[in-house]
Amino acid sequence: MASVIALLSGALAVPVLASPTTASAAETCPNTSNTYVLERRPGNTKADAYTDKTLRKYVDFDPRGGGANAPLVSTDFTAKVPWTSRIVATRGGKFYVFGRDGVKSFRDATAEGGPLLEPVDTFADTGIPWLSFEKIWASGPYILTIDNQGAFEAYFEGGHVMPNGQKTFAPAPGFPGPSDPRVKEIRAAQDVWSAGGATYTLDAGTIRKYTMARFGSAFNAPTVVATGLDDAVQGWSPGAGTVYTATASADYSGLVRGYTGTDTLVSANPSVMSGLFGDVLSDTATCLAPASEAKPVVGTPADDSDLPPAPVEPDPDPAPGPVGPRVVRGVFTLGDGRPAAGMNVLVEASDVAAEHPGSQKPPVLGTTTTAADGSWSLTLPEELPADVAAVAADNGGALNVSATVAGTTSSGVPMIGLDHTVAAIEDPATARPTAFAAEASGEQHTTAMIPAAAPDTTFAQPTAAQEATTYAAEQDASSIGAASTAPTWQADNRALESSYTPYVVNGTDVSGQAVTPYSSGTCETLRTALSSRIAYTTVGEGHASWDAYATVDYDSKLSTTVDVAVSTGSTWKASGGVSLGSSVGQTTGYTNQGPNFARQYQIPIEYTKYKYTYYCGGIARSSYQKIIAGRYSVPAGGAVGKMGADVRYKDGYSKFNASPKSHRAYVEPGSYFQLSRGKSVKWNGAASVFGVSLGAATTYDRDHKQRITAGKKAGRHDIWGQNDRVSGNPGLFFSW
CATH class of the missing domain: 2.115.10 (Tachylectin-2; Chain A)
Known part of the structure; x- marks a missing residue:
């Protein structure tokens, strides 16, 4: 009992x-x-x-x-x-x-x-x-x-x-x-x-x-x-x-x-x-009756009057307007959040030479300077280098871009600021950006500068035993997925204390010290591949509670943005991301799973850890590491895609009751609703690789969608959007 x-x-x-004990004839089971x-x-x-x-x-x-x-x-x-x-x-x-x-x-x-x-x-x-x-x-x-x-x-x-x-x-x-x-x-x-x-x-x-x-x-x-x-x-x-x-x-x-x-x-x-x-x-009963066909309700019924039926799918995206200037932008700050004004910004292409071994110099796309408020922007040249244009075309029209600022504090500590964003390059066939590139581009990140490592640093790589003690390992072991936002900093060799700060150098807090940019000539970086790994990465999530079935389609090509992690030692932080839009073969997601089902979906992506050395005027100034997501890559004998975390705890009556009424709708028996435009929510803990937990989000389109199909039991199937009404930009929808 x-x-x-x-x-x-x-x-x-x-x-x-x-x-x-035996149930009496008059007893209600x-x-x-x-x-x-x-x-x-x-x-x-x-x-x-x-x-x-x-x-x-x-x-x-x-x-x-x-x-x-x-x-x-x-x-x-x-x-x-x-x-x-x-x-x-x-x-x-x-x-x-x-x-x-x-x-x-x-x-x-x-x-x-x-x-x-x-x-x-x-x-x-x-x-x-x-x-x-x-x-x-x-x-x-x-x-x-x-x-x-x-x-x-x-x-x-x-x-x-x-x-x-x-x-x-x-x-x-x-x-x-x-x-x-x-x-x-x-x-x-x-x-x-x-x-x-x-x-x-x-x-x-x-x-x-x-x-x-x-x-x-x-x-x-x-x-x-x-x-x-x-x-x-x-x-x-x-x-x-x-x-x-x-x-x-x-x-x-x-x-x-x-x-x-x-x-x-x-x-x-x-x-x-x-x-x-x-x-x-x-609480053990002497006898039990079969389950009811009715929806499971606990507590006081929610006010679900005047809710609209869900459309088959949201309205299609409006046709893209005339091609405008291809602009990338961002904001750099000091460690204490004040603007990093007057810093030289080096803008490079992130993806070129990703397949080549040894050391490579990423192509420079241009330079600019941060304004008084730390903001910067750069219009990419109309004529891109051939290898850059080819990489963007193979990536669904999205060009992954890195932006770097560097200098020294008033006490002589080298500092680095590292951001990663996406530009939308027009499709030569239509003279317009692709829907994927347009959705992936345009974000503006605020990025704090951090203390950099010496240029001759040999970064210690964590052992498997050390990686097993990290926040990333904890997230990877969870069968219900990340429940909260990842910490700002993670260590790749231990569980990092929440009070960690990288700004105390030799006993001095340098977070508020002014940073002077390097002024001696042209700046560039040298990238050296250290190691590559395949990690299954969350790219979809479906929900189907009472009398419903969930489908997650992830077909034909990549359509996902994944965090880039940066480090100047053994601690890492997410700093922008790369958008992946290349061909992925036959990954298909899952179809008609349910009822009482909610799972994430994962695909194998190859991640590479790089060491970067920053040069100005031909002099090596500092070094740092990055973890960057790359191509879809099925490991030998591995799955082309697999079920991820169980997320049923997001569904059900109590969660529906707590949701904003404006986000709710219902799916009529025998019909379906799907998200096939916009961008998904960002999944925290989408991938754990090199001892670091990374987030990811997927762009919805005709090949990438979340669908729910209602059964035919009496009653209606309620759904609600996480961030908006289901016919708007919900990012994800849930089920009851």
């Missing part, structure tokens, strides 16, 4: 079964079940152990089917549980909290608009050592325990009431003692719970089922009902015939799997949900 939380011992406790999670922050520190825990309520909309036909949905209902306590859930939304100040019972009153933990009773202290039990869990009306000597005991609310009105617990006699081999097995198990008159244990990937001839007697020899669940760390049952397991949640991405069966469990849904972290307490 309910999962048990052994906070003090660190054991993952869960329920054991009460005596067999529910088709939903409440599931509660006592959240524990992954990677617990000692300080976390002394922090009150959060109990969060979920609703299982298909407990009988093991999540095969409806989702497990997180609600907005939470409550705090003291860190000094242990909590057990019993039948009917009742909880016992065992604390230093005694035992109290609570009930889930959210259905009536009350709190998740509404006080019910206070119990007298009769000397039962609740906080020192090795394991503690519930089975029907009983609280079952195993102490540190292996003694197995059961308790129930006694009929005796103290003069002060407090209730008491009484022992239930006749249970097997510590010598019972079955009790020893249960004690040693990783997790234990109960449902339908049986006790289940999870240990080393195996689930065993224990029964008693009668309640209170010795356990019979167990039956193995499932094996091979090697990554499962806990289990629970909403009722007889259903078992859920959850994987470890070191990165907030615990995966829940559903099984059904009696003597042998079979997979019902290998991915009921992800993003679960903490210890599960389940």
